Amino acid sequence: NAxxxxxxxxxxxxxxxxMTLQCAQDMNHEYMSWYRQDPGxxxxxxxxxxxxxxxxxxxxxxxxxVSRSTTEDFPLRLLxxxxxxxxxxxxxxxxxxxxxxxxxxxxxxxxxx
Amino acid sequence: ELKVEQNPLxxxxxxxxxxxxxxxxSTTSDRLYWYRQDPGxxxxxxFVLLSNGAVKQEGRLMASLDTKARxxxxxxxxxxxxxSATYFCAVDRNTNAGKSTxxxxxxxxxxx
Numbered sequence: 001n002a003x004x005x006x007x008x009x010x011x012x013x014x015x016x017x018x019m020t021l022q023c024a025q026d027m028n029h030e031y032m033s034w035y036r037q038d039p040g041x042x043x044x045x046x047x048x049x050x051x052x053x054x055x056x057x058x059x060x061x062x063x064x065x066v067s068r069s070t071t072e073d074f075p076l077r078l079l080x081x082x083x084x085x086x087x088x089x090x091x092x093x094x095x096x097x098x099x100x101x102x103x104x105x106x107x108x109x110x111x112x113x
Numbered sequence: 114e115l116k117v118e119q120n121p122l123x124x125x126x127x128x129x130x131x132x133x134x135x136x137x138x139s140t141t142s143d144r145l146y147w148y149r150q151d152p153g154x155x156x157x158x159x160f161v162l163l164s165n166g167a168v169k170q171e172g173r174l175m176a177s178l179d180t181k182a183r184x185x186x187x188x189x190x191x192x193x194x195x196x197s198a199t200y201f202c203a204v205d206r207n208t209n210a211g212k213s214t215x216x217x218x219x220x221x222x223x224x225x
Contacts, residue, residue: 031211042117042201042215043156050211058212090155094211100144101158102213 001026004105006091012111013081021076021108023091031094032074033058033102034066036087043090049074081112115140115206119216126192126223134187134219136202144205145185146213147176149198156201160187192223 035043045058047066092102116139148156162178203213
């Protein structure tokens with residue numbers, strides 16, 4: 001199993017540009033989440049999904065959209081990038097019946113200039 | 114609003130010494146997790162604690178959970194350099210997996 005994969009690994013955007021961060025998992029996990037990690041801080045939840053077709057907002061959802069059309073994929077869209085969105089983004093998946101710990105992707109390091 | 118506080122945030126230890134990292138959380142929750150993050154890397158799961166009094170051990174690390182005190186501890190025994198990393202505790206909101214609230218992390222440096 002590849003686990004949780006994310007693309008791209010690095011991205012530089014100009015203010016106002018839009019882009020999509022890709023996330024996929026091959027473990028048939030029902031739950032998927034997006035977090036951002038800023039320097040010296042823990043992870044903050046952006047959006048999460050409890051299954052295909054079901055998404056909800058987390059702690060810091062403004063400026064981001066998600067959709068989940070399949071169990072495997074959970075892309076994160078930045079609508080109009082701002083310097084405040086410079087961060088490392090982690091996608092994670094989990095299976096509640098197995099204890100619920102999350103499996104994290106390798107992360108995407110995003111810089112907005 | 115669920116809040117998770119870890120202390121200390123930075124910990125410098127000598128090898129072979131013991132120490133404890135504390136994780137307090139503000140509201141009732143059924144699940145608590147400990148993760149490890151190496152510099153520039155992703156997070157990996159260390160422990161899942163699901164009930165009051167739960168204790169898990171792996172090598173030199175032992176985690177425990179007291180749900181009445183809303184406190185979890187991560188105890189390090191006889192630290193070695195390989196344990197240098199940032200350790201996060203995380204708590205699930207409303208018992209829903211995938212909605213974890215994380216502490217700010219404890220950066221552990223083990224010196225010879």
